[in-house]
Amino acid sequence: MITFFDLASVNGNSLKTWSPNPWKTRYVLNYKKLSYKTVYLEYPELEPELKKLGIPPSTNPADGTALYTSPSIVDEANKKQITDSYKIAEYLDKAYPDTPQVIPKGTEALQAALYDHLDQLIMPYWPLLLPILPPRCMNPPSAEYFTRTRSAWFGKPLADLEPQGEARTEAWKKVEASFDTINGWLSKSSGPYLMGETVTFSDFVLGGFIQSIKLCFGEESEEWKKVQVWNGGRWKAYLASLEPYAAVEK
Template sequence: MTSTTASPTGGLITFYDIALAPPAEKFACSPNPWKTRYALNFKKTPYKTTWVPLLDISSVRGALNIPASRKFADGSPYQTLPVISDPATGRIVGDSFEIATYLQEQYPSSGAGDLFPEQELDFVFGRDLALFAPLAEAKSAEGTAAEYARFNKNVDAAFSAHVQLMAHGLPFDPAVAEECKAAFSRRAGMPWEVMRISGEGRTKLLKSFEEALGGLARLYERDASGPFLMGNGPNYADFIVGAWLRMSRGTLPKEEWEALKGWHSGVFGKLHEALKAFAQMD
């Protein structure tokens, strides 16, 4: 978001997002940065985006002196974005959930309201499917935010368990595509070509994906006024789901994305469309 709205701080937050293929704005589909972009736009907190190529993420976090917020099973750091730097407070925050709690605590009355209104978010993904990245724990969450932290982890798990459907649709920069594929393979713990899925295997995994989102869809059906979990106004839980829908839109074949939008009475398609109001790029 640009500085067209009055800044509560007098300075622009710097938001570090992942650049995939150029132009970065067109191909942005990394879910955790999208959680932050939605939250920044919702809070109407003026910011500027610094686009960081995938292969430069580790060096950028290192230069900002921000350690990885999670680790792989072998203990090595999982270096990813987003990061925000707020000149008003001097704070640099390097985890999407912690960024949301920071924005709510620092700017409680800004924007469209509370990112974390009280609600039950009883969606659990407990199936034993391989995950391609470690999940965020959000250990610092307390009170109402703790409910959102659990929801965040379960939504991340449900989508991550099916990310094999999306991996080969990632829009890598053609100039460094092979290096990006190698980096993604290291993160996933398997060769790039092994992650390709087609035929009957893909059909089965798509069915599993649809079923996995069934419990999530039921939460959206509680308030018939929709399209958000609490009716006509979004909150951070909607942004968590919406961010993964952005990933799905940017990486699934068109016919599969259209199918996903129609699953479970179309709740996810409606949510994606409604969240466009909070998807502005600076």
């Protein structure tokens, strides 16, 4: 059995999960049809719980210190503890070679490059997303922790990170431009995914990004209504195509 550590969501969120990073791992686990259970943790619980289980930290982007994060997994069958969605995907491919490979042999360098490039393309989105997370997606313990720590990272109140007025319009234009770039890649593909007809880890990275817009801003929000019709409605269809791998246990 694999234990998957996701982030807790505010009471009333029927889908239970909202963060783009754990979504990558959830997609992978479901795609491979591996047996797993989810443990939902509040932000202040991450370090003590993961440290207790021997799960290694990743690196804090703000100052290079150790940072305990979700997604993380414990694979009890193989006595392995892994953190970071990309490392988890690599591990699961190797540990379970009879399951569909999310980083197919021969595409390792391309998948790594796509992962890095997608990460850069998503950068304009973070000032729009991060400030809304505490009130919309988190329970009080996580909301307090997230607001305090991210304010320290950015050197200003988290709420001040969110662009307003014309700056907000320009920020969404940058997000749309990022989607335009990805749409250009997909337009050259022989299938609906970045590697043609076969879904791979890069698609799950993109899927997690789109899920966070839908879930954090809300299905009835103007933001999601805009995004789902960009590029001829590609992103609504793209997310729908990943639905078979989006199961969240109740």
